[in-house]
Amino acid sequence: MNLLPRSCLYTRFSRLLPFQGVPAPVCCSAPSKKITGRKMSGCLSDQEAEKCCSEPDPATRGFIMQQTMYRIRDPKASLDFYTRVLGMRLLQKLDFPEMKFSLYFVGFEESVPKTNTPQERAEWAFGRKATIELTHNWEDHPEGGYHNGNTAPRGFGHIGIMVPDVAEACARFEKLGVKFVKKPHEGKMKNIAFIQDPDGYWIEILNNKSVIKDVFKE
Numbered sequence: 001m002n003l004l005p006r007s008c009l010y011t012r013f014s015r016l017l018p019f020q021g022v023p024a025p026v027c028c029s030a031p032s033k034k035i036t037g038r039k040m041s042g043c044l045s046d047q048e049a050e051k052c053c054s055e056p057d058p059a060t061r062g063f064i065m066q067q068t069m070y071r072i073r074d075p076k077a078s079l080d081f082y083t084r085v086l087g088m089r090l091l092q093k094l095d096f097p098e099m100k101f102s103l104y105f106v107g108f109e110e111s112v113p114k115t116n117t118p119q120e121r122a123e124w125a126f127g128r129k130a131t132i133e134l135t136h137n138w139e140d141h142p143e144g145g146y147h148n149g150n151t152a153p154r155g156f157g158h159i160g161i162m163v164p165d166v167a168e169a170c171a172r173f174e175k176l177g178v179k180f181v182k183k184p185h186e187g188k189m190k191n192i193a194f195i196q197d198p199d200g201y202w203i204e205i206l207n208n209k210s211v212i213k214d215v216f217k218e
Helices: 009-013 046-052 075-085 118-125 166-175
Strands: 033-035 038-039 067-071 088-098 101-107 131-137 158-162 177-183 193-196 203-204
Touching: 033 067, 075 088, 075 101, 075 131, 088 118, 166 193, 166 203
Parallel strands: 067 131, 158 203
Antiparallel strands: 033 038, 088 101, 101 131, 177 193, 193 203
16 A cells, blocks of 8 residues: 655655745654654655554544644634634633633534533534634733744644635635745645644645645656
């Protein structure tokens, strides 16, 4: 089973951004680097990758990828971006006054059901797939407190949003004043784009059919 092209996808992607003054991602085919105490000397072969994996344990049946969490500075700006710009909905809001923070869960849902109690709303929301948990600590940190993972020391990279048409989506983003990291015509991969949310988190914009033209080209 050929899971990846011979040259690592991340190797290709590492060439996309330096011209914009943005540090390229750490490439998995770069010279050996110590990561969490282990050395990484290059991309795994398809066979090596397969050998590292196991068939899902039946005990994990029913597990889902439910949420990823971002720390945000301004909930008004973030909620506007994820709902108006990206088309998500606010699924639930939870406040924790004693610990001075609030959580805003957003995701792609056709509608939010009417519920009789906050507990029912939370039970429904926590059952949705692939939501984003926007965490707002009430202390004001306009310029500090955390970073988005794409500045040193780098860690978290980005989320990806699949759209019907990358060019049309990006044209709309431009009209809305969205900040771009990479536009579709820039770099060597012409079928993806990267935008930023109000806190600078990167969001890849892709289409499942057109992106393979970049991933599998020689």
